[in-house]
Amino acid sequence: MIYLSILMAERVGIVIILAFLLVNIPAFRRLLFAKTFAARLQLVIIFALFAILANITGIEIDPTNDLHDKVLLTAVNHNDSIVNARILAVTMAGIIGGPWVGGSVGLIAGLHRVMQGGFASQAWFYIPSSALIGLLSGYLYKDKNSSFTGMTPKRGFIVGLSMETIQMIFVFLFSPTGWRLVSFIALPMIIISSIGTSIFISVITMYLRQEEETRATQTHSVLQLTNETLPYFRNGLNRQSAEKVVKIIKAHTNFDAISITNRHIILAHVGAGSDHHIAGETMVTNLSESVIHSGQVRVAKNAEEIGCSHVNCPLQAAIVVPLRIGNKVAGTLKMYYTDSWRLTPVEIQLATGLGEIFANQIALGEAEMQAKLVRDAEIKSLQAQVNPHFFFNAINTISAMMRRDADKARQLLLQLSTYFRANLIGARATKITLAQERDHVNAYLSLEQTRFPDKYEVHFNSEVNNDVLLPPFTIQVLVENAIKHAFGNRKSGNKVLINIWRQNNRLILQVADNGCGIPASLLPKLGQEVVPSEHGSGTALQNLNQRLTGLYDQQSHLQFDTGKNGTKVTISLPLQTKGGTGNESLNRG
The missing domain is CATH 1.10.1760.20 (Arp2/3 complex 21 kDa subunit ARPC3)
Known part of the structure; x- marks a missing residue:
């Protein structure tokens, strides 16, 4: 036996x-x-x-x-x-x-x-x-x-x-x-x-x-990189921002070389191969040109696939990610190894994710600069800004969650990406669909409710189609205002109700809370002037009210109904849909 x-x-x-x-x-x-x-x-x-x-x-x-x-x-x-x-x-x-x-x-x-x-x-x-x-x-x-x-x-x-x-x-x-x-x-x-x-x-x-565990570490690295690179890429894709960013990426990853290009020249390169991959000069690899023309991520596992024109180039493996702004490839993010065996699916996934985040950051930066040149520069500039307090709070929340629940942390990271994307859309458009606005609100609430579990209860009731149009951040601003100001120090039982319905040829939006109400002395000022508070600059409601009346009519202004049992904020807009059905032309604004 x-x-x-x-x-x-x-x-x-x-x-x-x-x-x-x-x-x-x-x-x-x-x-x-x-x-x-x-x-x-x-x-x-x-x-x-x-x-x-x-x-x-x-x-x-x-x-x-x-x-x-x-x-x-x-x-x-x-x-x-x-x-x-x-x-x-x-x-x-x-x-x-x-x-x-x-x-x-x-x-x-x-x-x-x-x-x-x-x-x-x-x-x-x-x-x-x-x-x-x-x-x-x-x-x-x-x-x-x-x-x-x-x-x-x-x-x-x-x-x-x-x-x-x-x-x-x-x-x-x-x-x-x-x-x-x-x-x-x-x-x-x-x-x-x-x-x-x-x-x-x-x-x-x-x-x-x-x-x-590797993915959790990767998520943490992405969060750190996102946090540190945001100030630079918001200034656009140029040599100054690229030089700062490649050094940050090199410090947080195990790649042997990092390079960023626009469509024609190398903007910055750090690490192996710096003697011939020189900032300000034309690109020396066929792989980069292929990515710019195809718009697809390319992976090279040997020097031949990289196609560097320098005979003694030490780079043996590469991931090249297109930096896509809208439908156009603005440049590339390139990550290199000197040993091809070190290139694994984890590194490919990391590089691809970083490329998408950097592209969003660049797009946000370009949107901010463009917003200063158009008629509604002040409005769009405010839309494009990412609240630094909210951003850093979200980063800290995701980092803390990663230690307890890596899957939940990745979900929150996706919600943060949705929040950024909504800011980008809002910077480029004067009107978006209800579905897009709802995604933005849900992304904000997911991050906020993770920070404060069980503190807020938010309900969304809609009796209209998701293709109706409204200005970006209309509901999000009102929900955020309620969460920040309506409940004081109350820890539970805080409710926010979002109701949307049609009334004749108007779209009615209403955000109600069961908070402490608005002091009578502040009520005439809300939406008309800056009302500073300890939780913000006081410009959000004023900006929203100006956008509503500027895009539509005086009937579209913010209407407040407040008392000791809470506050209702109501907005009445001309009913318009994405397909063009409505009382007014969508070409306005």
Whole structure:
């Protein structure tokens, strides 16, 4: 029995080594969480191959329990049995892919086992037993939300033990040698297979946990970079801003060289290759020109793909990301390694994300500069500004959340991106759709409510289509004003209600709160002049009121109804939709 245990451990070890190699392939890791039929089918193929490999590397055992250790078992005597790791592969298929994958792999594995025995009648029970084990491991132990992420090695051991025990029951009931065979192979197969299942789970979860930690670190790096580069890129894409930014990126990442270009010249380069990648001179790589013309991210894994004109260029791998402003590529962000093996999907993802953030920052900066040249310069300039207090509070909130919940931190980072995008849209347009305004409000609320859990309760009720038009930040300003000023130091029970409806040919927007009300002395000033407060500059309501009356008519001004039970702010706008339906031309403003 000891010798059998050693042989069985060798076979399970082969499966574990293959699992370790497999989990290092990004395409396989993506399959673990994909929900499509194609992904499930690929998992069936992969684990069916595992199971077949387990069958053909098994140990043949005759009716007298003598072992025949062969290299490969393509066929066995119909009276002989096989000790193998097939159930381990079937069990893992069920745990990872669910009952459909587990059952399919079990069916294939059982059918192959029958084929090995020449389709002998006494071997047919392997088909239903293997399929049943695959189904049970999928039904009983598949987490509904994220596959096997809740499976611990200890729990994996119990699952493996249970599934192998079921197989032994089938062998006892249907094998010609029955108890004689089971008494000899049961303990080694059950224990070794259970340990193998536990190790298999450990290998995959350990790798995914490390990948998750890497992503959390990457998110933190992106936040720091965003925080530090914002002041520079808001001044536009030029040599001065680019020189500052490449140094910041180099300090926060492990790249050997960083470069930023516009469409024609190198704006800044730091790190390896600085002797010939010189700021102010024309680009020296074919890869950069390709990205500018295609607008697509390009990855080079050797010097030939980079295409540097300098013969002795030390750069061996590169990620080039287009800095896209609207529909135009304004330049590129280039990140280099001197060793191509250091370029991994994590670095590619980091570079791509940074490129998108920098492009948004540049676009915001350009929008601010353009806003100063147009008729509504003062309004659009205010729209384009990102409140520094809100931005730094959001950064601090996301950084704190990252230590507790990396997934939540990434979601908040996306909301912050939505908030920036809304500022950009608001800087370029005098009117946006209700859907866009609602996204902006939701992004603001997600960040604010994470900072102050359960402090505010906000409800959004709309009786109109999402394509109606209104000035940017109309609802967001009123919601933010209510959250900042309406409730004082009250910690709970704070409610904000947003109501939108149509009244004849007018669009009615109303934001109501159950706060403390507005002092009578301030009421005549709101919307008419700057009203300073400890929570802001006091310009938001005045700016909003000027935009409303400037874009529409005097009937569109802010209307306040306040008392000790709260405040209602109502706006009446001419009803207009994105398609052009309404009482007034959309070309105005």
